[in-house]
Amino acid sequence: xxxxxxxxxxxxxxxxxxxxxxxxxxxxxxxxxxxxxxxxxxxxxxxxxxxxxxxxxxxxxxxxxxxxxxxxxxxxxxxxxxxxxxxxxxxxxxxxxxxxxxxxxxxxxxxxxxxxxxxxxxxxxxxxxxxxxxxxxxxxxxxxxxxxxxxxxxxxxxxxxxxxxxxxxxxxxxxxxxxxxxxxxxxxxxxxxxxxxxxxxxxxxxxxxxxxxxxxxxxxxxxxxxxxxxxxxxxxxxxxxxxxxxxxxxxxxxxxxxxxxxxxxxxxxxxxxxxxxxxxxxxxxxxxxxxxxxxxxxxxxxxxxxxxxxxxxxxxxxxxxxxxxxxxxxxx
Ligand SMILES: NC(=O)c1ccc[n+]([C@@H]2O[C@H](COP(=O)([O-])OP(=O)(O)OC[C@H]3O[C@@H](n4cnc5c(N)ncnc54)[C@H](OP(=O)(O)O)[C@@H]3O)[C@@H](O)[C@H]2O)c1
Numbered sequence: 084x085x086x087x088x089x090x091x092x093x094x095x096x097x098x099x100x101x102x103x104x105x106x107x108x109x110x111x112x113x114x115x116x117x118x119x120x121x122x123x124x125x126x127x128x129x130x131x132x133x134x135x136x137x138x139x140x141x142x143x144x145x146x147x148x149x150x151x152x153x154x155x156x157x158x159x160x161x162x163x164x165x166x167x168x169x170x171x172x173x174x175x176x177x178x179x180x181x182x183x184x185x186x187x188x189x190x191x192x193x194x195x196x197x198x199x200x201x202x203x204x205x206x207x208x209x210x211x212x213x214x215x216x217x218x219x220x221x222x223x224x225x226x227x228x229x230x231x232x233x234x235x236x237x238x239x240x241x242x243x244x245x246x247x248x249x250x251x252x253x254x255x256x257x258x259x260x261x262x263x264x265x266x267x268x269x270x271x272x273x274x275x276x277x278x279x280x281x282x283x284x285x286x287x288x289x290x291x292x293x294x295x296x297x298x299x300x301x302x303x304x305x306x307x308x309x310x311x312x313x314x315x316x317x318x319x320x321x322x323x324x325x326x327x328x329x330x331x332x333x334x335x336x337x338x339x340x341x342x343x344x345x346x347x348x349x350x351x352x353x354x355x356x357x358x359x360x361x362x363x364x365x366x367x368x369x370x371x372x373x374x375x376x377x378x379x380x381x382x383x384x385x386x387x388x389x390x391x392x393x394x395x396x397x398x399x400x401x402x403x404x405x406x407x408x409x410x411x412x413x414x415x
Contacts, residue, residue, distance in 0.1 A: 084108055089185030090392050092133045094143040098135050102148075108187055114167040116192050117157040118169060120268055121204040123183035124150045124211030125390070125411040126245060127334065128130040130399040132177060148413070149176050151183030152204035160192030160220050160386040169196040170207045170370075172215050173359040184392060186415050190386070196366060199374035208412045209387035210373055213245025217307065218369045218377055220246070220329035221253055223354045224305040227327035231258035234304035235323055236283065238290075240264045241334055243272050246309035248279055248386055248409045252379035255280020262303070264290060266405070275408060278385055292317040297342035298349070305329070313335030319353070331356035334405065387412050 085108045092101040111117050131137035132147040140147070152170040155163050163169070164368040174194040176182050181189075210218075229237070237254050242263035245271060254261045263281035265272060276284055285348060291314075294298060301323040308328055312335025315328075322328060322345060330353060345351040361369075379385060386409040390398050398411050 085187060085254045088392060089146045089181070090148070090395055092140070092143055092145045092147055092168065094154045099135055099143065100300060101133050101399075103392050104275050104338045106146075107184070108189065111157050111159050111189055113159050114363070115159055115189050116155050116163050116169070116195055117187060118151065119156050119170070120151045120153040120183055120188055120415045121185055122152050122208035122415060123148045123413040124208040124213070125395070125402055125407075126150065126212045127402055127407075128182075128212070128330070129177065129182075130403040132405065133396070133399055137333065141179070146181035146185050147177045148184035149173060149178065149180030150208055151188055152198065153220045153415075155187075156187075158192070162192055163195060168204060169195045170198055170204070171195055172212045173361065179231065180381035180394070184395060184413065186316065193363075194369055198345070199370050200371075202374040202378075205343055205412060206382055207325060209383050209410050211410060211412075212358050212372065212411060215250040215369060216331045216356055217253055218373050219356050219358060219361065219365075220250060220354075221355060221377065222369060223329050224307070224327050226304070227352050227354060228325060229305040229327065234255035235301075236238075236260040236262045238262045238264060238303040238306045238318065239281075240287070240306070240308045240314070240318065241266050241310040241332070242276055244309060244334065244351055244407050245408070245410050246331055247307070248275070249279050249308040249379065251276060252382075252386060253377045254278040255375065256379055259304075267408075271410065274398045279379070280316055287314055290314060290321070292320050295410055296320070297344045301349070308332070310335040312339055315339040316341055322349065324349045325350045325352075327352040327354050329354045329356050331358070369373040386410050388413050
């Protein structure tokens with residue numbers, strides 16, 4: 084039995100309060116590995132996990148954290164050995180099972196990804212679920228025919244957020260012309276987006292569809308959209324013939340009004356992105372690419388800042404307020 088520190092969320096009537104507590108490990112089950120967590124990260128879903136009616140967690144007390152990276156200290160699965168460096172994102176981590184906001188985590192070996200060569204645990208968490216989702220979005224757009232050169236710019240919405248900022252950076256690194264849409268118009272946000280490689284900065288209002296129209300001039304070779312909501316209809320109407328929209332999120336709302344014309348007149352493809360249950364072969368492929376040609380130059384410096392278990396509750400409140408800029412890594 085080992086003692087370790089974790090952020091524990093407890094429900095108190097209508098409120099959910101989170102604080103750092105000391106916990107003890109349970110005996111390791113067959114098919115599980117024990118991981119000493121080096122880093123975790125902050126995602127929108129982590130904030131929902133500590134929000135009343137956030138619809139992410141069913142039972143409290145709960146240890147949130149949908150991401151972790153660290154090293155295996157004990158294993159009851161033949162695929163892993165003590166000392167292996169690994170990462171876990173999604174599945175039930177931090178949702179139905181205790182998560183990565185803890186110094187020790189015990190998880191099913193089926194959820195575990197070996198850390199790819201050329202990537203540190205801290206870099207893996209600078210990506211985290213948000214970066215993994217950005218990578219899956221790029222991969223799906225490529226499968227749908229997107230290639231650098233000649234097809235026009237790729238649009239990224241919610242561009243200063245986790246998924247958005249990593250997507251801007253990956254696409255620019257691959258040689259795409261990237262247009263970034265962000266509600267944040269301050270000089271710091273604009274400088275961040277330029278640094279990540281965006282060549283055009285747009286306010287969401289600039290993408291609005293004129294009254295009474297469903298399609299307008301073809302502009303985007305592809306779109307990475309973690310915002311969704313009503314603006315998705317506007318975006319679909321300006322995708323170029325045969326282009327794709329990789330849709331992963333709903334910070335702008337879960338419902339959207341759609342129109343058939345982009346699909347039936349321009350063959351536009353709406354590509355749903357799921358990072359949670361993404362099958363292992365595709366997961367491994369994405370992480371290999373993330374350690375290779377998708378890796379943004381200066382991933383940590385350009386995109387990620389660092390926080391601690393103690394300071395996490397404020398970081399979680401900030402992401403819910405839509406204030407996120409880039410990614411926040413949690414050092415355990
Ligand atoms: N499908 C999946 O597997 C998957 C995986 C990861 C995340 N997600 C979802 O993707 C979304 C983004 O996650 P994230 O971790 O990147 O969150 P994030 O870091 O908070 O980024 C979201 C960005 O969306 C924009 N935004 C926030 N509130 C908005 C609003 N009311 N209207 C329009 N835009 C708004 C903001 O960007 P600007 O200020 O720059 O506009 C914000 O920074 C979330 O809905 C999350 O649940 C899904």
